[in-house]
Amino acid sequence: MSKFLSSAAVAVVMMAGLSAAHAADVKEVQMLHWWTSGGEAAALNVLKQDLSKEGFAWKDVPVAGGGGDAAMTALKAMVAAGTYPTASQMLGYTVLDYAQAGVMGDLTETAKKEGWDKSVPAALQKFSVYDGKWVAAPVNVHSVNWLWINKAVMDKIGGTQPKTFDELIALLDKAKAAGVIPLALGGQNWQEATMFDSIVLSTGGPEFYKKAFNDLDEESLKSDTMKKSFDNLATIIKYVDPNFSGRDWNLATAMVIKGDALVQVMGDWAKGEFVAAKKTPDTDFLCYRFPGTDGSVVYNSDMFGMFNVPDDRKAAQVALATATLSKSFQSAFNVVKGSVPARTDVPDTDFDACGKKGIADLKAANEGGTLFGSLAQGYGAPPAIANAYKDVVSKFVHGQIKTSDEAVKQLVQAIDDAR
Amino acid sequence: MSTVATTDPVLTPRQSTGISLRGRLQDALPKIVLAPSFVITIIFVYGFIVWTAYLSFTNSKTFPSYALTGPRAYQRLWRWTFESDPPSSWYTSITNMAIFGFLYIGICLALGLFLAILLDQKIRGESVLRPIFLYPMALSFIVTGVAWKWFLDPGLGLEQTLHHFGWTSFHFDWIKNKDFVIYTVVIAGVWQASGFVMAMFLAGLRGIDGEIMKAAQIDGASSFQLYRRIVIPLLRPIFLSAFIVLAHMAIKSYDLVVALTSGGPGGSAWLPSNFMYEYTFKRNEMAVGSASAIIMLMTISAIIVPYLYSELKEKAR
Numbered sequence: 001m002s003k004f005l006s007s008a009a010v011a012v013v014m015m016a017g018l019s020a021a022h023a024a025d026v027k028e029v030q031m032l033h034w035w036t037s038g039g040e041a042a043a044l045n046v047l048k049q050d051l052s053k054e055g056f057a058w059k060d061v062p063v064a065g066g067g068g069d070a071a072m073t074a075l076k077a078m079v080a081a082g083t084y085p086t087a088s089q090m091l092g093y094t095v096l097d098y099a100q101a102g103v104m105g106d107l108t109e110t111a112k113k114e115g116w117d118k119s120v121p122a123a124l125q126k127f128s129v130y131d132g133k134w135v136a137a138p139v140n141v142h143s144v145n146w147l148w149i150n151k152a153v154m155d156k157i158g159g160t161q162p163k164t165f166d167e168l169i170a171l172l173d174k175a176k177a178a179g180v181i182p183l184a185l186g187g188q189n190w191q192e193a194t195m196f197d198s199i200v201l202s203t204g205g206p207e208f209y210k211k212a213f214n215d216l217d218e219e220s221l222k223s224d225t226m227k228k229s230f231d232n233l234a235t236i237i238k239y240v241d242p243n244f245s246g247r248d249w250n251l252a253t254a255m256v257i258k259g260d261a262l263v264q265v266m267g268d269w270a271k272g273e274f275v276a277a278k279k280t281p282d283t284d285f286l287c288y289r290f291p292g293t294d295g296s297v298v299y300n301s302d303m304f305g306m307f308n309v310p311d312d313r314k315a316a317q318v319a320l321a322t323a324t325l326s327k328s329f330q331s332a333f334n335v336v337k338g339s340v341p342a343r344t345d346v347p348d349t350d351f352d353a354c355g356k357k358g359i360a361d362l363k364a365a366n367e368g369g370t371l372f373g374s375l376a377q378g379y380g381a382p383p384a385i386a387n388a389y390k391d392v393v394s395k396f397v398h399g400q401i402k403t404s405d406e407a408v409k410q411l412v413q414a415i416d417d418a419r
Numbered sequence: 420m421s422t423v424a425t426t427d428p429v430l431t432p433r434q435s436t437g438i439s440l441r442g443r444l445q446d447a448l449p450k451i452v453l454a455p456s457f458v459i460t461i462i463f464v465y466g467f468i469v470w471t472a473y474l475s476f477t478n479s480k481t482f483p484s485y486a487l488t489g490p491r492a493y494q495r496l497w498r499w500t501f502e503s504d505p506p507s508s509w510y511t512s513i514t515n516m517a518i519f520g521f522l523y524i525g526i527c528l529a530l531g532l533f534l535a536i537l538l539d540q541k542i543r544g545e546s547v548l549r550p551i552f553l554y555p556m557a558l559s560f561i562v563t564g565v566a567w568k569w570f571l572d573p574g575l576g577l578e579q580t581l582h583h584f585g586w587t588s589f590h591f592d593w594i595k596n597k598d599f600v601i602y603t604v605v606i607a608g609v610w611q612a613s614g615f616v617m618a619m620f621l622a623g624l625r626g627i628d629g630e631i632m633k634a635a636q637i638d639g640a641s642s643f644q645l646y647r648r649i650v651i652p653l654l655r656p657i658f659l660s661a662f663i664v665l666a667h668m669a670i671k672s673y674d675l676v677v678a679l680t681s682g683g684p685g686g687s688a689w690l691p692s693n694f695m696y697e698y699t700f701k702r703n704e705m706a707v708g709s710a711s712a713i714i715m716l717m718t719i720s721a722i723i724v725p726y727l728y729s730e731l732k733e734k735a736r
Contacts, residue, residue: 073700076481097481097703187684243574245595245684384480387702391508391686398597398685401505410505417495418704 026312029320031304032061032078033089034071037250039272043337050323056316061085079103084307086317090136091378092127093386095305099130105306105314107134107321116325119343121366124301127379136303137324140339141362144267144298144374145198148253148274149286153180153262162291165202165232172239175262182239184261186247189394193376195265196233196393202292203229206370209298213375216385222412230396230404237397245398256285265290267300267377271338271354280352287354289361297365300377301342381415388414468716471709479705492710508686509711512694515601519690520669522605523612527665528658530609531616536646538617539624549621552614560611564678567607568594597687600680604672604688607679612668616661623657624650659730663723670719691715 029051035044048058063071068091075088084103098104111117111134120128120138128136147168149159157178162168172182185191201209204225212220220226241261244252253273255261264270274285281287304324306317323329330341335350340358344366348359365371373379376393378386392411395401401410438446478488499509506514534552538545555563570576571594581589593599627650635645673692680688682697689697691711699708 069701076700080482101482188681189685242592243572243595246681383703395505395685398687400511400597400685400687406505418702 027055027316028057028059029087029316030059030061030085031087031089031320032063032071032075032085034063034068035089036062036064037248037273039250039274039276039336039338040269042276043272043333046332046336047320047323047329050326050329051319054319054323056319079307084309086309086313087137087304087306087320089139090303090305091300092303092373093378093382095127095136095303096130097383098305099135103308104130104133104135105308105317107137107306107318108132110134110318110321114322114325116343119345120325121342121344121362121371123299123366123371123373124342127301128303136305137321138342139302139304139324140330140334140337140342141299141301142267142269142339142377143358143361144194144300144377145201145290145293145296146266146268146270147286147288147290148256148264148266148270149288150256150259150262151282151284151286153178153259154286156180157262159262161286161288164291165199168291169235169239172236172262176239180259181241181255181261182263183236184252184255184264185237185240185244186249186252187240187245187394187398188248189390190376191249191252191266192397193390193393194267194374195236196229197298197374197376198265198290198293199232199236200226200229201296201298201372202290203232206296206372209296210372213380214373216381216415218412218416221415222408226408226411227404230407233393233396234404267374268338268340268354268358272336273338275336275338275352281354287357295361295364295368296370296372297361298372298374299362299365300374300379302339382418384418385415388418471712475706475709475713477706479709481703481705483705488706492706493714495707496710496714508689508694508697509691511687512689512691515688516670516690518601519605519608519672520666522602523608523669524662524665526605526609527613527616528661530613531661532620532651532654534613534617535620535624536650538621549618553618554614555611556615558611560672560675561678563607563611564675564680567603567610568679571603571606594680595684597684600683600688604676604679608669608672608675612665616665619657619661619664620654623654627653663727666719666723670715 033044035041051058061074063074068089071089072094075085075090078085079098079101090098095104116134117125121141124138124141128134128138147162153175157171157174157180159171159174162171175182185195197209197213200213204212204220208220208223208225211217212223212226249266249270250273252261252264253266253270254277256264256270257274257277257279268287271281271287274281279285304320306321309317325343327341327343327346330343330346331350334341335352335355338355340351340355340362344363346359348356351359362371375381375386375389380386381389389411392401392407392414395410396404396407401407473485474483475492476487476490477484478486478491496509499507500513502510538548538552542548571591573579573590573592573595578589578591594603631649631653632645635649640648671692672690673696676682676688676690676693682688682693686693692715695708695711695715697708698704698711
């Protein structure tokens, strides 16, 4: 009995010690994120260094897994338990979900002082401002509709930039004939859906993409254009190696970097991997817009959602937010990460060719009204719908759904269920 | 000595009225010690079952909401159960559960019994063989899953190795194949658990009275008849225990599917537990997740309760 009591006492003391350690560090920034691949981790280091100059310690809460599913699960557990991190990497509608639940902090003061309203594109403010209050700091703008091509392989097979979907298929055929894996893809549902975003934009054009994947218009979702998009997906999937199921996106990128595969359809975070592998655009690799999507940008943006932390931890949070949206960080970070700055007034001098093109494209799309949220990345619709969509695309890719007719029927039904 | 006498359990009523504090404490001690774990079990098992049931009738999405909205989640699951073309995730999950549960329990029992009978033949080196078969059980399902994932991956494991040895026509891609991926889960699961079942059966075999066996042998029973007519029927209680252990392991399998297949191509390796987790925590459809959990609980109850009841009644007779 006494043994039991003493061990219970030890447990209580240990718990008290833990929670004390938890509360103590007000000069510490706790950041939950899923940036664990090489390029991503390097990009995050830039922010760590900026903050340490101001005297704030950095506490990583990394949760591995490309699409951030696991990280979001961990975040939900933390929020439910009331132990908010200072900030968390979040995507689009998730920010609004949490804001609605009333757990986000208020950064409006900082935003006013720093002039975020003017410099951050309106499309991003839709997700970082809730109910008139700034609840998140956008870190970057990614665009999804890119092709990443290994230049050496491209030269070997004598390929040129594909301008249409059919030209892309012809290029993939050439690669196949040359004995290279034409298309590097990881068979995770978000990767498949990310590629499908581009295919839909290419097949249906900007108007169609917006109606179907941002407004969730039912007529567009079950239209023949959507069926055609699924048919195109079926066509392109034939060029993937048989072993793709379950592969991580950065492993697929590595296949292109090493020259095992010709092309990857992936967001511009893939460029971070090329950069981390010491490759330069136009000499080692090529970046093209997905054929037929030039002039439009399907975007997603990493945001640091700011939680409603106690007052004594606010200073660290404000420092984080200010540092995040400072021009120098936006430039330095996005050069490494592969994305483009989340504010429009950052000079593109430090960026490589792909980055410069990305910045120009974003500016043009923002002004021309062809900047669309990516459904696969949680910027087209709330998570329940985005997940239902990823589910259908993945089932189609892996053959559980066999025809485009069925796929369209399922898509409409799944989105309807998740509404 | 006198204190021992007062705490003697066989006291007459008159004596017990004058019982000392220590005596009363000793009487109450089991209840006091059990009370915390009882309360914790009531809250964290049964309380949360009730809570989950409640949530399944709400419109909970990312976080629980407490406004009742009727059985919408169940209606959706009902539709997903019978709308099998093309299969919904839920339909895939429950059919996978049937395949996995049946094969996993069946093969484990058969293989375990077979191994136990072989080991029971007084062979040399039994003490070495027994732990070899038993030790996979010491691994976590995660470890089993990852190890088998590499082994079965056509680009890394078995297929690649045999290609290196020159058998280039060998082809085994079940783990990447939507129709067969669930069988790889069965393979890994059986590998892990059949040694444990073997150990249970072996203990049962050792517990059988040698006299019965000898008597049967004297009566001229062959080995096969001996096992068929005497030994296996005597092992009936072991079958029950093994079945209960395996059944609950089959139903709670989640980690194996995740580690081995990451859900399989297009979610084709999902079990209901994966469905529940995905919908509750990843897809922000907590009501549907809760409803699926309740359906799982009811299904298990429908199978296990009558079975246990009949078994226990038989024993009591």
